[in-house]
Amino acid sequence: MxxxxxxxxxxxxxxxxxxxxxxxxxxxxxxxxxxxxxxxxxxxxxxxxxxxxxxxxxxxxxxxxxxxxxxxxxxxxxxxxxxxxxxxxxxxxxxxxxxxxxxxxxxxxxxxxxxxxxxxxxxxxxxxxxxxxxxxxxxxxxxxxxxxxxxxxxxxxxxxxxxxxxxxxxxxxxxxxxxxxxxxxxxxxxxxxxxxxxxxxxGSFDRPNIRFEVEPVTNAVSKDNFVFSALKSTNAPAIVYTSSRKEAEALSERMRQSGLTAACYHAGLSSEQRQRAQKLFEGDKVSTIVSTVAFGMGVDKANIRRVIHYNLPGSLESYYQEAGRAGRDGESATCTLLYQSKDVHTQRWLMDRNFPTAHQVEIAYKLIVSSGLQPMRISTLLDDMDIADSALNSALDLLKQLQLIDTTPDGSFLARVSDGTIEMNSLNQRKLRHSQRLDQMIRYAQDAICRRRQILGYFGQVTEACSGCDVCDPQERTHLEKHRQTGQSVLEDGKTSNLAEAILQIVTDLNGTVGRTTIAQILSGSGNKKLKEKGLDRVPLFGRFSVFKQDQLLASIDELIGKGDLQSIPGMYPKVVITANGAQKLGNAKAVISSSVVDLR
The missing domain is CATH 3.40.50.300 (P-loop containing nucleotide triphosphate hydrolases)
Structure with a gap:
């Protein structure tokens, strides 16, 4: 037409x-x-x-x-x-x-x-x-x-x-x-x-009017201090994103107590409560919305000057979509990611929680089969199973994809066959991709590489010049490096030049059979009884880095994951394996078991 x-x-x-x-x-x-x-x-x-x-x-x-x-x-x-x-x-x-x-x-x-x-x-x-x-x-x-x-x-x-x-x-x-x-x-x-x-x-994915920053923090107090200071100095509309509803409610209350005007918004609130919060924000009755990812799509407010991520998002896609709600009027805006190693653990926990295990999928299927011709409601499944809503939805989607169940007009479920075979491969592949996206997000936060170039490169676009980020701004460069040296990860501390090599060596020696926590326990010489039972206290590097705290060692492991030297393999008990890049840095052409491997049988 x-x-x-x-x-x-x-x-x-x-x-x-x-x-x-x-x-x-x-x-x-x-x-x-x-x-x-x-x-x-x-x-x-x-x-x-x-x-x-x-x-x-x-x-x-x-x-x-x-x-x-x-x-x-x-x-x-x-x-x-x-x-x-x-x-x-x-x-x-x-x-x-x-x-x-x-x-x-x-x-x-x-x-x-x-x-x-x-x-x-x-x-x-x-x-x-x-x-x-x-x-x-x-x-x-x-x-x-x-x-x-x-x-x-x-x-x-x-x-x-x-x-x-x-x-x-x-x-x-x-x-x-x-x-x-x-x-x-x-x-x-x-x-x-x-x-x-x-x-x-x-269209170009670049938002040249937005400055991108990463602010390393050590705990919730330092997060709050940054948020309160930034919002008071900006004195303009802002969004603060959190990873949970509980965090959004608690933070908005602390902000109000500190003298800031803030409203809370998340999917757990009633429609009336969400609409009221949005109207307060769009009408400039409050300066800040504290929200989960539920807020932002379709919001008609062009003059948002700051977006702060209180927690690490699960992917660069999510981060950039949420950050892009700043500066829609074309005027200058700032997007800051507060980076704490603890948030990496939270994201991995959320990822595990959002994906069902094979056992949970099987239980959901058996419950639907047992209901016979009586449709099974999702509320009944949630009552009968110890499972998160998102994980149950993924399990039901998989069963529908495998044509083992059907959806009734009212949203309930009926079994198509009573003895079907459950194939988990597609779900496991999705979880692996989620893990890889999180690794990319960690690299964005940790690497001293132009933030804009990282984002645009991820979406397949190239930029010749950066219009503003904490890495490219000379005045901010010193500030960034100071935080990187005194933050959670200790890989760049001059006294621990061989810590990265030790982590890579342990992962290689144990052939990817243990997770992050166990690696950190080996490095610190933990007295955990399970380590002794498995013979892990006999690993040559056991206790070599006992001077560091557990969270520092975990953050250092996460940094190697973020750099692509290690990879976290999803599962009920995620394991850490060495990549080709990590093996090359270690001096190995291939990730093979070294002569110091421990027999865990």
Whole structure:
């Protein structure tokens, strides 16, 4: 459907109150309006939503937007309502059955031109029947990196979208949007959607107005001191991200006690509480939001001057997406990562918690089988199993992928077969990739390499010059090196030049059979009885570095993992192995067992 620039500009101005498109926005919209399948890679804060919101007001049929989060859908809908655009709606689990009937009727009648749905909605026969009855001009896949098993936020329901497109939406053009896709993820998205002649529009991922910093800290007190000082000196809107709801609540309370105005936001709060916190922040009633990753998508606040990560994120994708919420107005902003070695342990614990063991998958399957023809609710499984929500969801996704269970219309589960075989390989591969992404995040925090160059290189882009980071700024360089020498890791201490070699040697000698904690215990000469039972007190380097604390040794091991000299292998009990890079540094051509290996049998 060819449309004039005048019509597009008119809709942009009259319906959305904006003067002009950004260059890549117009290019994406041109593809959409001409019915071309498109993958658009645009940075956070670039205005990806306009690429489908404007066309939705012109295209003859409906625009269906697949979104991963209820909060994100609601934020987008609220933003449209504030602009007076009332022909948009959403369908999700927060909508009552009676209201859902009204909205279905409105979609059929053409009252609603823009419809937000979760990917799970395509599993509903009623929704699939609706798609057969209406004209759909455009299917938008927001946060398209969720399609890829290589992405940092893979969701199996997203992976299934290609089959629904082929069976129910053949006439619609597809627009896939993401701000965080490495070259490998981009290729996987295109391959998974299986659409011919997909156009790719890529904007620069660089945000030159943002300064990137890493601040090494030793404990929670030093974290708080930095946050309170930075926010008081900035005196402007800011977001502080934490890794848990409990941390967000406690930190926001400490901030209020210190005289700062702050609101807490996380997915565990009620919808009313979240909306109130967001309104307080967007209306400048509070200067800071303290939040988990639940906050930020769809937030309409361009003048955020600071983003602080109180804890280490699990991947560079997550970090850059959250950091990118600063400085959307183009003015200078600062993003600071507070780095403490303890946060590495927390992230590894979260990773283990989010992925089920083979035993947990088997238990979930057996419980569903035992229910016979009575559908098993997810709440019942959570009550009967000692498992995190996220791990159970991963287990159920795997069982559905293996076609061992089916989902009922109300979201319960039935077994398809009672004696199926559970293959864990795909789940184990996903966990390994999560571990590798965390290792990359650790390298970003630890290496004295231009922060901007690390980020852009990760996303397959090159920068010749850095517009601001703590590594490239000469005045900050001394500050950085001082912290690196006095922080948690002791690898760069002049007195311990052979500690790295000792760690690599122990990992090689034990052939990757032990984890980080055990290696640190060997180095410190721990009196742990299990070490003696396994003969690990006979390792030649046992107790050689007893002068250091356990957390210093753990941080040094993590630094070697971050540098790529060692690798953490996920599992119920993660093990540490030496890489080819580490073996070369050790003086070994290959990671082989040395002559000092201990017989642990």
């Amino acid at each position: 060819a449309v004039s620039d005048f019509l597009l500009d008119s809709v942009l101005h009259e319906r959305f109150g904006l003067k002009e498109f950004r260059p890549k926005q117009r290019e994406v919209i041109d593809h959409v309006m001409n019915g071309r399948h498109t993958l658009a890679l645009l940075p956070t804060g670039y205005g990806k939503s306009l690429c489908y919101q404007v066309p939705s007001q012109i295209l003859p049929g409906a625009t269906i937007v697949v979104s991963p989060l209820i909060a994100l859908m609601q934020d987008q809908l609220n933003g449209l309502m504030r602009r007076g655009i009332t022909n948009a709606t959403l369908l999700n689990s927060s909508v009552s059955p009676d209201e859902l009937d009204i909205r279905f009727g409105g979609i059929k009648a053409g009252v609603f031109k823009l419809v937000f749905v979760a990917p799970e909605r395509f599993e509903s026969p009623r929704f699939r029947n609706l798609l057969e009855q209406i004209d759909v001009s455009l299917l938008v896949i927001d946060e398209a990196h969720c399609i890829s098993q290589w992405g940092h936020d893979f969701r199996p329901q997203y992976r299934n979208l290609s089959s629904y497109i082929l069976s129910h939406l053949k006439a619609a053009s597809v627009l896939a949007l993401t701000a965080t896709a490495t070259p490998q993820v981009q290729r996987d998205i295109i391959q998974s959607l299986n659409l011919s002649n997909m156009n790719v529009v890529t």
